[in-house]
Amino acid sequence: MKTAISKVWILLIVSMFISAATMAQEVKLSKKEQKKLAKEQKKAEKEAENQREYELTLALAESQRFVFQATNISGEAVTPRLNFLIVEGNKMVFQLAIGSEIGGWNGIGGITVKGYVDSYKVTPPKSNKKPIRINLNGTPEKYNRSTPFILNLYGDQYADLVIGGISLRGSILKPEEAKLFVGSWF
Numbered sequence: 001m002k003t004a005i006s007k008v009w010i011l012l013i014v015s016m017f018i019s020a021a022t023m024a025q026e027v028k029l030s031k032k033e034q035k036k037l038a039k040e041q042k043k044a045e046k047e048a049e050n051q052r053e054y055e056l057t058l059a060l061a062e063s064q065r066f067v068f069q070a071t072n073i074s075g076e077a078v079t080p081r082l083n084f085l086i087v088e089g090n091k092m093v094f095q096l097a098i099g100s101e102i103g104g105w106n107g108i109g110g111i112t113v114k115g116y117v118d119s120y121k122v123t124p125p126k127s128n129k130k131p132i133r134i135n136l137n138g139t140p141e142k143y144n145r146s147t148p149f150i151l152n153l154y155g156d157q158y159a160d161l162v163i164g165g166i167s168l169r170g171s172i173l174k175p176e177e178a179k180l181f182v183g184s185w186f
Contacts, residue, residue: 050128050155050156051128053155053156053157054128054132054155057132057153057154057155057157057172058122058124058132060153060172060173060174061122061132061134061153061172062122064087064088064089064117064120065087065088065089065174065175066086066087066172066173066174066175067084067085067086067087067172067173067174067175067177067178067180068084068085068087068151068159068161068168068170068171068172069081069083069084069170069171069172069173069178069180070083070084070161070168070169070170071169071170071171072168072169072170073096073098073166073167073168073169074166074167074168076098078097078098079097080170080171081178081179081180081181082095082097082108082110082180082181082183083095083096083097083098083110083168083170084170084178084180085149085151085161086175086178086180087117087120087136088175089117090116090117091114091115091116091117092114092115092116092117092136092138093112093113093114093115093182094112094113094115094138094149094163095110095111095112095113095182095183096110096111096166097110097183098110108181108183110183112182112183112184113138113140114140114141115138115139115140115141116138116139116141117136117137117138118136118137118138118139118146119135119136119137120134120135120136121134121135121136122134123135128155131152131153131154131160132152132153132154133150133151133152133153134149134150134151134152134153135148135149135150135151136148136149136151137149147163147164148163149161149162149163150162150163151172153172157171157172157173158170158171159171159172
């Protein structure tokens with residue numbers, strides 16, 4: 001009889017441990033904890049997306065094949081399809097069309113310069129929270145004067161371009177994604 005009572009006590013103790021373990025698994029989070037967990041998940045997803053964007057932007061910069069389309073030049077809104085920098089290997093085209101739609105050296109109110117990339121250097125930052133920097137020098141086809149371009153690329157395709165004291169803001173994309181109108185060049 002003692003063994004039967006001992007077995008019952010052992011079964012009771014084991015069943016208590018099993019039910020306690022089951023209850024521990026079914027613990028519900030409070031609203032505050034649920035919000036905190038959701039916030040942490042959203043933050044992790046955003047960080048993963050930022051990292052993915054950074055890696056895509058870095059790959060685009062290192063490929064030396066991209067288009068920068070300006071949406072803003074020195075604080076003034078401009079048409080992206082008319083204001084751009086194309087880099088494809090050792091060739092480049094730089095165009096500004098900020099004047100009237102008629103005239104200018106390129107026929108669309110600005111200037112279009114076709115040339116060659118003399119030097120090209122990509123400097124990735126130590127953190128993906130800072131921009132990727134591209135320093136390049138371009139020489140027009142008909143002139144022997146190199147011009148420096150500084151392009152800062154941010155992970156969300158946002159970019160800044162500085163050339164000869166002119167500051168441009170816009171986006172960077174693959175050449176096949178860009179919709180451009182190239183004027184006459186010299």
